[in-house]
């Protein structure tokens with residue numbers, strides 16, 4: 001399968017994130033994409049091509065224009081206030097009952113307004129890296145439209161935690177949602193998004209919450225225990241014409257392949273029943289037992305089985321890279337899903 005990849009991913013290289021009460025080196029770092037690329041080349045998965053630039057219009061199909069404008073200038077505004085030696089991190093958020101009527105003027109106020117965690121630094125290259133990732137996903141969608149059975153957007157920063165007007169969870173632009181919307185706009189009547197990242201894809205859920213034409217299915221750690229904590233529960237099924245087009249399959253800490261495979265079978269059955277024309281696969285490999293911030297127990301061979309199960313859905317499939325922080329094994333785990341799909 002064709003692999004779409006831009007070197008501009010490395011422009012997102014945050015120094016630190018707030019985790020367990022301290023600033024620690026960012027888990028979401030350029031080495032992640034480098035090791036995936038190296039493994040893709042080693043196994044000869046397919047040609048690696050540059051994304052084509054798609055501009056801002058397909059981003060505005062999914063994200064708020066004010067939010068996109070904020071993201072474009074956030075770093076310059078931060079530097080004007082605080083200098084360039086520190087990454088931009090938010091410190092204040094609204095709690096329920098507090099007003100959100102106005103967008104604050106100061107950069108510190110706006111960072112809090114448009115975010116939901118302190119783990120997602122904005123840096124000098126964030127906007128360029130994030131748009132390169134969206135362009136990779138959009139180029140992959142173009143390939144499906146041209147008739148390819150599959151494509152892989154090897155991109156970072158990831159996207160599935162980013163909503164219509166917010167960033168967080170290392171995500172700024174929702175690459176998978178942007179690609180799914182592009183497939184709809186290109187003529188697919190129904191599109192499914194399956195999210196196998198360890199964390200709930202809260203941004204994708206929010207974007208398609210009231211949509212009956214895009215099915216969102218996510219398999220993830222129970223948000224009662226795990227990030228993003230406030231959504232991803234099984235009783236969240238969508239609203240309006242989208243009621244029933246959102247499926248959350250939650251699993252406990254310690255989940256191994258046996259239990260995971262059962263959830264994957266439920267997800268596959270729901271996607272087949274939905275009658276989608278294409279599948280966007282949010283591919284996080286942080287379900288791996290060796291992941292430093294996650295608590296599932298998949299082993300590397302399980303990712304081959306995961307790929308085979310995804311192939312069994314029988315749809316043209318665009319894989320979009322999300323999380324996975326056990327960097328040394330990330331290349332093998334991600335490539336295993338893709339080779340498992342192709343076999």
Ligand code: Q9C
Pocket residue numbers: 019020119158159160161169170171197199227284286293322323324
């Ligand atoms: N103590 C993705 O996988 N912080 N994002 C976790 C753990 C946020 C993960 C802190 C994790 C976000 C794309």
Ligand code: ZN
Pocket residue numbers: 197198199284286322323324
């Ligand atoms: Zn994740």
